[in-house]
Amino acid sequence: MFFEAFGTDSFLLLTALLLFSGVFVAKFSSRWGIPALILFILIGMLFGSEGLGIVYFNDASTAQLIGVFALVIILFEGGLHTKWATVKSVALPSLSLATLGVLLTSMIAGFSVYFLFELSLLESLLFGAIVGSTDAAAVFAALKERNIKAKMGATLEAESGTNDPMAVFLTLSFIELITSPDTSLWMLIPRFFFQMGLGLVFGFVLGKLASVSINKIKLDSSALYPIFSVAFALATYSITAFSGGSGFLGVYVAALVIGNSELTYRYSIFQFNEGFAWMAQILMFVILGLFVFPSELFTAPIMINGLLLSAVLILIARPAAVFLSLLGMNYSNKEKLFISWAGLRGAVPIVLATFPIVEGLENSQSLFNLVFFVVLTSALVQGSTISYVAKKMTLVGPKKDVPHHSIELISMGKAKAEMIQYQTNAESAVVGKKLHEVSFPNRANISAIIRDNEVITPYGETEIHAGDFLYILVEEKYKAQLKRTLEERVKKSKEKQKEKQKQDAVN
CATH class of the missing domain: 1.20.1530.20 (Na+/H+ antiporter like fold)
Structure with missing residues (x-):
């Protein structure tokens, strides 16, 4: 048996090889059109007793x-x-x-x-x-x-x-x-x-x-x-x-x-x-x-x-x-x-x-x-x-816009601030406005904007577009207020849109 023959060091090396293999096949599985689980199973078979003969399990x-x-x-x-x-x-x-x-x-x-x-x-x-x-x-x-x-x-x-x-x-x-x-x-x-x-x-x-x-x-x-x-x-x-x-x-x-x-x-x-x-x-x-x-x-x-x-x-x-x-x-x-x-x-x-x-x-x-x-x-x-x-079957929805980026807030447990991610859409009331025109809650600041996978440094004249990812730094005690504000803005935007549609229908 592999573990008995080579001991702890080889076991750790084997674990590393299996994880490396898993990560690489996960990266290419969607490109190849093959579900990742199939490739993971094949890796197990490859390392098994009837493959390379490394592990008998x-x-x-x-x-x-x-x-x-x-x-x-x-x-x-x-x-x-x-x-x-x-x-x-x-x-x-x-x-x-x-x-x-x-x-x-x-x-x-x-x-x-x-x-x-x-x-x-x-x-x-x-x-x-x-x-x-x-x-x-x-x-x-x-x-x-x-x-x-x-x-x-x-x-x-x-x-x-x-x-x-x-x-x-x-x-x-x-x-x-x-x-x-x-x-x-x-x-x-x-x-x-x-x-x-x-x-x-x-x-x-x-x-x-x-x-x-x-x-x-x-x-x-x-x-x-x-x-x-x-x-x-x-x-x-x-x-x-x-x-x-x-x-x-x-x-x-x-x-x-x-x-x-x-x-x-x-x-x-x-x-x-x-x-x-x-x-x-x-x-x-x-x-x-x-x-x-x-x-x-x-x-x-x-x-x-x-x-x-x-x-x-x-x-x-x-x-x-x-x-x-x-x-x-x-x-x-x-x-x-x-x-x-x-x-x-x-x-x-x-x-x-x-x-x-x-x-x-x-x-x-x-x-x-x-x-x-x-x-x-x-x-x-x-x-x-x-x-x-x-x-x-025409059951395809809008393309999922998943940000391939991350912004980390390092904390040692004593910080009382958190980074909130919020994605705007066409109905968001903030869309089309410049940052200085938006009234966010006290102690809430936009730290970065991600647009088309590019980082935009925000300043007062920066205009917010639909689909932007806003990263807002806010103190914990104002987080709920910020969320309510964002949701209220979307709600107001929908109400305005309905009013506009009614007005258009009357005209």
């Missing part, structure tokens, strides 16, 4: 532990960046997709396996449960910086952030039914609602506690605040899971609460968690790549059966579940088809596929290989074509 328990840890970090980061104002409008359809949608997908996929292959009904339904949910890591990565319409992006992100608990519940329930035949199926139903209820309650309460704690505690270094937030994420999962609730749901809800609260050191917390989530993705997919053996995966039976099941999942199970889950809701057939196509499978099914191996179930290794191949197919076929399909 077949510990399902460790793979499961690393996978769960990484998923907590990824869900937390995704929840932090989710705007409640956007999600609120799609909460009902997303919840329907995350529960009824996962159940229907699992049942259709499971019964397909039962009729196509020589597996028992419970084993077939277990497969369906494992591949039933979309994957937060895959969906967040696929939609990031892509100009999909806001409604579609919000629906998919909210669904993928909240559907893991349903998949975990179904997977563990079918494992329990297989290992303990005396278990009553009807007794499992109230357990589901109990787990979801605890996940919501603990997530909301611990999210509020985290927000208050981050704002109230005075740490000696601003670098400690992001670590403090991660500690809350891990604690939320653990406390919720220990109490019998859904830890994944608890983490996502807590992150949603934290991300939509007024936070001190917000920029540092968000940036740290984004980087940490990338590291978690690299680690998780590389480990999962190490865990699979290509000689067992790329065999004729696995590939033929995997392609057949992928087709059933992508073309039948997922669309049927989406159309039924969104029945009577304000989604066109075109939008439902896109949501069906964008339901990517990723790390969650692979991690869930380790559960039967850990439990020692019969056919568990074959089941794992089949799930792994289905995930690879889904990520490669669907993940690489999301932008193309959205364009063909």
Whole structure:
């Protein structure tokens, strides 16, 4: 084994090589049109015993532990960046997709396996449960910086952030039914609602506690605040899971609460968690790549059966579940088809596929290989074509204007100022005005303007344009006032626009 032969120094070198490889493939994945998770998995296979032969890894328990840890970090980061104002409008359809949608997908996929292959009904339904949910890591990565319409992006992100608990519940329930035949199926139903209820309650309460704690505690270094937030994420999962609730749901809800609260050191917390989530993705997919053996995966039976099941999942199970889950809701057939196509499978099914191996179930290794191949197919076929399909269906929104720059405010915990980033738009009342004409709250100053990825040094005669990123330095006690001022200005601008439209109609 590599670690035993070369020791600690070589282990650290290997870790560095894996991270270097992950960073470089993440940089080029969008350019190549290949989802990053595919490339991360290939790196794991390359370093594995049947690749370069550097690492031999077949510990399902460790793979499961690393996978769960990484998923907590990824869900937390995704929840932090989710705007409640956007999600609120799609909460009902997303919840329907995350529960009824996962159940229907699992049942259709499971019964397909039962009729196509020589597996028992419970084993077939277990497969369906494992591949039933979309994957937060895959969906967040696929939609990031892509100009999909806001409604579609919000629906998919909210669904993928909240559907893991349903998949975990179904997977563990079918494992329990297989290992303990005396278990009553009807007794499992109230357990589901109990787990979801605890996940919501603990997530909301611990999210509020985290927000208050981050704002109230005075740490000696601003670098400690992001670590403090991660500690809350891990604690939320653990406390919720220990109490019998859904830890994944608890983490996502807590992150949603934290991300939509007024936070001190917000920029540092968000940036740290984004980087940490990338590291978690690299680690998780590389480990999962190490865990699979290509000689067992790329065999004729696995590939033929995997392609057949992928087709059933992508073309039948997922669309049927989406159309039924969104029945009577304000989604066109075109939008439902896109949501069906964008339901990517990723790390969650692979991690869930380790559960039967850990439990020692019969056919568990074959089941794992089949799930792994289905995930690879889904990520490669669907993940690489999301932008193309959205364009063909005319579901492309305005281009996401993500600033490729950063302005850091260094603090030692005693400063009482914060840098606020605000992007103007065509409706902003400040657009078209010169800086000396804008009345900002006391002790609030524009420190820099980013326009077309160029830094503009502001002075009194500088005119504000639509799309400008304003970096405003403001004392903490005036931050809420500044936010109200900016929002009021947008509101007034909209009111003026409505008045102008009414006047034009009269004329």
